[in-house]
Amino acid sequence: MGLRIQMLGTGGAFAKRYFNNNALLYTEHQTLLIDCGVTAPTSLYQLGKTWADIDAVLITHIHADHVGGLEEFAFQMKYIYQQRPVLYISEQLVQPLWEHTLKGGLGQDGIERLEDAFEVRLLREGQVTRIDDSLQVEIIQTPHIEGKKSYSLYLNGEIFYSADMKFQPALLQELVRERGCRRIYHEVQLTGEGFVHTTLDELLSLPPAIRSQISLMHYGDEMEQFQGKTAEMEFLRQHEIYDL
Ligand SMILES: Nc1ccn([C@@H]2O[C@@H]3COP(=O)(O)O[C@H]3[C@H]2O)c(=O)n1
Ligand SMILES: [Zn+2]
Numbered sequence: 407m408g409l410r411i412q413m414l415g416t417g418g419a420f421a422k423r424y425f426n427n428n429a430l431l432y433t434e435h436q437t438l439l440i441d442c443g444v445t446a447p448t449s450l451y452q453l454g455k456t457w458a459d460i461d462a463v464l465i466t467h468i469h470a471d472h473v474g475g476l477e478e479f480a481f482q483m484k485y486i487y488q489q490r491p492v493l494y495i496s497e498q499l500v501q502p503l504w505e506h507t508l509k510g511g512l513g514q515d516g517i518e519r520l521e522d523a524f525e526v527r528l529l530r531e532g533q534v535t536r537i538d539d540s541l542q543v544e545i546i547q548t549p550h551i552e553g554k555k556s557y558s559l560y561l562n563g564e565i566f567y568s569a570d571m572k573f574q575p576a577l578l579q580e581l582v583r584e585r586g587c588r589r590i591y592h593e594v595q596l597t598g599e600g601f602v603h604t605t606l607d608e609l610l611s612l613p614p615a616i617r618s619q620i621s622l623m624h625y626g627d628e629m630e631q632f633q634g635k636t637a638e639m640e641f642l643r644q645h646e647i648y649d650l
């Protein structure tokens with residue numbers, strides 16, 4: 407069986423009808439959690455899963471809807487399951503994640519660095535990292551917030567999973583036309599100006615051949631009103647399992 411994906415949530419940062427945009431990626435051998443936001447603990451619970459069902463977590467960037475659940479993950483793994491979970495992360499995010507997000511809550515006797523809470527495995531741009539026999543990941547830095555690094559994912563050289571990002575049509579076209587991309591999971595902002603995200607209108611400006619590869623995620627509570635208005639692009643549904 408190939409890769410499968412189940413979104414823990416498909417909502418944007420302020421969505422209340424949808425959990426944070428975090429994904430469970432099922433490989434042939436393990437379960438990888440892509441981002442671990444504030445709502446990840448509740449969403450996992452609703453799926454009947456525990457933290458022990460997660461083999462590793464990968465972080466795209468440091469916003470609460472993507473990292474806000476890491477403190478509970480680390481504490482439960484240490485004190486309930488007696489394990490140090492694997493964390494895949496850009497080498498550029500290690501210091502900010504610890505110093506600016508986790509240290510205040512996680513820091514205590516025996517946990518003085520990110521490496522004390524997690525088995526840290528560094529990801530580097532331009533380098534393909536083998537997760538297991540069935541999954542390889544390359545991080546691609548994509549613009550989101552000035553001064554805050556954010557990394558989209560290229561999985562197995564054929565699936566693009568966007569981090570929060572501003573519209574990057576040239577990157578999407580290059581991936582599809584020159585790098586064998588056949589599937590795109592893309593964040594979308596349905597209303598208002600993009601500023602730090604990609605708007606639906608921007609995605610609609612792409613050629614149909616690219617749009618037909620796109621599934622939409624990280625959307626707002628108004629998603630249902632946009633059914634039928636997204637051309638070839640479909641909204642991902644949280645908790646449904648999709649073959650990749
Ligand atoms: N310049 C900015 C910066 C942030 N934001 C909002 O803050 C959210 C943080 O999480 P996110 O998922 O990246 O979405 C961001 C915007 O909604 C925004 O709307 N404009
Ligand atoms: Zn977000």
Ligand SMILES: [Zn+2]
Pocket residue numbers: 467469550570
């Ligand atoms: Zn963000």
